[in-house]
Amino acid sequence: MVQGGFTLWFTGWSGAGKTTLAIEVEKILKDRGVPYVQRLDGDIVRQDLTRDLGFTKKDRDENIRRVTFVASLLSRNGVATLVSFISPYREARDLARSRCHNFIEVYVRCDVEVLKSRDVKGHYKKALNGEISNFTGIDDPYEEPLHPEIILDTANQSVEESRQIIIAYLEMKNLIGKC
Amino acid sequence: MVQGGFTLWFTGWSGAGKTTLAIEVEKILKDRGVPYVQRLDGDIVRQDLTRDLGFTKKDRDENIRRVTFVASLLSRNGVATLVSFISPYREARDLARSRCHNFIEVYVRCDVEVLKSRDVKGHYKKALNGEISNFTGIDDPYEEPLHPEIILDTANQSVEESRQIIIAYLEMKNLIGKC
Numbered sequence: 001m002v003q004g005g006f007t008l009w010f011t012g013w014s015g016a017g018k019t020t021l022a023i024e025v026e027k028i029l030k031d032r033g034v035p036y037v038q039r040l041d042g043d044i045v046r047q048d049l050t051r052d053l054g055f056t057k058k059d060r061d062e063n064i065r066r067v068t069f070v071a072s073l074l075s076r077n078g079v080a081t082l083v084s085f086i087s088p089y090r091e092a093r094d095l096a097r098s099r100c101h102n103f104i105e106v107y108v109r110c111d112v113e114v115l116k117s118r119d120v121k122g123h124y125k126k127a128l129n130g131e132i133s134n135f136t137g138i139d140d141p142y143e144e145p146l147h148p149e150i151i152l153d154t155a156n157q158s159v160e161e162s163r164q165i166i167i168a169y170l171e172m173k174n175l176i177g178k179c
Numbered sequence: 180m181v182q183g184g185f186t187l188w189f190t191g192w193s194g195a196g197k198t199t200l201a202i203e204v205e206k207i208l209k210d211r212g213v214p215y216v217q218r219l220d221g222d223i224v225r226q227d228l229t230r231d232l233g234f235t236k237k238d239r240d241e242n243i244r245r246v247t248f249v250a251s252l253l254s255r256n257g258v259a260t261l262v263s264f265i266s267p268y269r270e271a272r273d274l275a276r277s278r279c280h281n282f283i284e285v286y287v288r289c290d291v292e293v294l295k296s297r298d299v300k301g302h303y304k305k306a307l308n309g310e311i312s313n314f315t316g317i318d319d320p321y322e323e324p325l326h327p328e329i330i331l332d333t334a335n336q337s338v339e340e341s342r343q344i345i346i347a348y349l350e351m352k353n354l355i356g357k358c
Contacts, residue, residue, distance in 0.1 A: 036257050038252055045248070048247070048248035049245055052231070065227055066228055070252065073249065073253060074253065077256070077258045078214065078256075079256045079258075
């Protein structure tokens with residue numbers, strides 16, 4: 001059987017758990033024998049694809065445009081593609097939706113007070129102190145998804161629960177086989 | 180059977196026939212039932228991936244860096260990837276070789292006098308008249324491949340002959356099944 005591709009697009013504030021979840025889902029897909037799984041996030045693309053870009057709206061839009069191009073090629077060529085970027089602008093995400101094959105928007109929600117108190121990387125503290133700028137949720141907007149396929153609440157759900165919701169969705173849509 | 184990916188990297192002067200050949204090979208692969216085939220060339224990537232780039236060495240290197248990233252992801256994920264860019268710099272092509280899966284460098288040679296006399300797009304005339312600059316072979320260098328897997332001579336070989344050489348190579352390396 002030729003594998004059908006799809007795009008899981010994780011969007012949400014910094015620290016909400018987008019990449020953590022993408023890594024977990026990647027593991028499950030590989031365990032289930034899905035031959036081609038590709039993750040894309042800032043760490044993966046920065047060196048080769050987007051190193052000229054910063055965090056202004058213009059640069060974020062350009063970032064998402066390039067990532068969308070890559071995700072569209074991968075997903076149309078049968079690859080299970082897992083994309084995790086804050087991607088705060090609705091229009092940019094809608095472009096991704098229109099281009100990528102079997103696009104699934106996963107809104108990784110997390111209560112902002114929980115994010116500020118966790119603050120694993122110390123970014124929220126720095127943004128609140130004005131040490132870094134263009135920080136989503138602090139001095140830059142986040143436009144919530146209007147009709148995401150999946151909404152998670154990582155302030156109240158465990159990683160295990162969240163990933164099960166995603167896998168169940170993929171099974172329901174016949175994008176992966178059932179166990 | 181899960182398809183194995185590879186990268187056919189067509190390099191050579193403007194007008195030598197890189198994209199023509201890539202399109203021909205793409206057709207053959209699809210006719211033979213290869214499920215996932217993706218071409219990449221300037222027309223395909225310019226709008227979304229490289230629209231900020233021109234033709235200086237710095238910009239060409241950045242262009243090839245981004246394309247290499249995309250080709251590496253595609254080829255490692257089972258896609259038959261056909262890349263056609265002048266890619267005049269050896270170091271940039273060697274980067275592509277080191278990153279892409281099953282990399283096959285196809286040097287599309289063509290006698291320069293033939294290129295100038297054909298000049299389908301009128302680019303050589305403009306470059307020779309100084310109307311456009313940074314034109315490979317005229318006022319910009321082309322560093323010939325030292326050890327390409329395939330060398331074609333499109334001044335003397337037909338498109339049919341050239342594509343047969345490529346297909347035979349893919350069969351010999353068991354990257355596609357024999358007819």
